[in-house]
Amino acid sequence: MSRHQDARVSSEDDPGAPPARGRRAAGPVAGESGPVLLAMSGLTRVHGEGAAQVRALDEVDLQVRLGELVAVMGPSGSGKSTLLNLAGGLDTPTSGAVALAGEVISDLDARKRAALRRRKVGYVFQDFNLIPALTAAENVALPRELDGVPLRTARSEAIAALFEVGVDDLADRFPEEMSGGQQQRVAIARALAGPRRLVLADEPTGALDSVTGEAVMRVLRARVDAGAAGLLVTHEPRFAAWADRTIFLRDGRVVDATGDDAPEHLLSRSR
Numbered sequence: 409m410s411r412h413q414d415a416r417v418s419s420e421d422d423p424g425a426p427p428a429r430g431r432r433a434a435g436p437v438a439g440e441s442g443p444v445l446l447a448m449s450g451l452t453r454v455h456g457e458g459a460a461q462v463r464a465l466d467e468v469d470l471q472v473r474l475g476e477l478v479a480v481m482g483p484s485g486s487g488k489s490t491l492l493n494l495a496g497g498l499d500t501p502t503s504g505a506v507a508l509a510g511e512v513i514s515d516l517d518a519r520k521r522a523a524l525r526r527r528k529v530g531y532v533f534q535d536f537n538l539i540p541a542l543t544a545a546e547n548v549a550l551p552r553e554l555d556g557v558p559l560r561t562a563r564s565e566a567i568a569a570l571f572e573v574g575v576d577d578l579a580d581r582f583p584e585e586m587s588g589g590q591q592q593r594v595a596i597a598r599a600l601a602g603p604r605r606l607v608l609a610d611e612p613t614g615a616l617d618s619v620t621g622e623a624v625m626r627v628l629r630a631r632v633d634a635g636a637a638g639l640l641v642t643h644e645p646r647f648a649a650w651a652d653r654t655i656f657l658r659d660g661r662v663v664d665a666t667g668d669d670a671p672e673h674l675l676s677r678s679r
């Protein structure tokens with residue numbers, strides 16, 4: 409069976425089954441995950457000026473490898489979205505660096521950063537953001553077409569991505585003809601179509617009931633296992649349990665982390 413077929417997730421998943429993540433609860437087994445895809449070091453982001461200054465992120469170090477899904481948890485305002493935006497090049501740090509596949513994106517100008525982002529990064533949001541007038545396949549193909557990929561190639565990449573998340577049979581349906589869980593699978597397919605290998609998910613299960621949320625996590629997990637790296641913001645421990653490890657933010661700092669490979673300073677609560 410090919411790697412591609414391995415990765416396929418049936419739409420008939422048993423959503424009630426417990427997460428398979430328990431086996432990795434203590435962090436990735438040595439050799440299981442691949443090279444570092446995303447490397448953030450000394451990442452600091454200050455918003456505003458003077459007395460209104462907010463240190464949204466403060467000297468954060470984080471690496472995410474191919475094959476690894478990292479959950480980001482923390483109270484409201486702790487810097488989770490800021491971290492995701494910096495990871496994907498939507499925002500630039502006040503200091504520190506973000507490297508994607510070895511390329512320091514935080515040094516690039518806005519145009520180059522946008523191009524790199526389109527090629528390498530996929531986002532999944534809570535509210536799916538599918539375009540109602542486009543079919544599932546058209547929604548998935550659109551970002552690739554915008555990036556200059558020929559229509560036929562974009563379409564076949566879209567069908568492959570939809571197949572991978574188990575909804576290729578819905579390729580010609582419009583969003584309003586799909587359930588919330590099906591729409592979110594399409595959104596994940598859109599985030600990962602083509603060569604993009606970093607998936608950034610901000611509360612991707614937030615608008616879904618818990619059973620459908622588990623099914624979406626299963627899809628995300630399978631996709632990461634098949635050769636992507638993922639950063640998942642969630643408030644829910646049961647969804648974080650699908651990740652290889654979890655980092656906890658408070659006031660822009662990493663105050664705790666799970667996983668054997670967490671650097672010593674990330675495990676300290678005293679920072």
Ligand SMILES: Nc1ncnc2c1ncn2[C@@H]1O[C@H](COP(=O)(O)OP(=O)(O)OP(=O)(O)O)[C@@H](O)[C@H]1O
Binds near residue numbers: 463464488489491
């Ligand atoms: N553009 C901005 N201008 C000023 N302050 C900002 C801006 N963006 C974020 N902040 C502040 O930075 C801090 C971190 O915000 P961020 O949205 O990253 O937190 P979060 O953990 O994602 O919160 P939530 O769980 O509520 O989404 C907060 O104090 C927030 O008010």
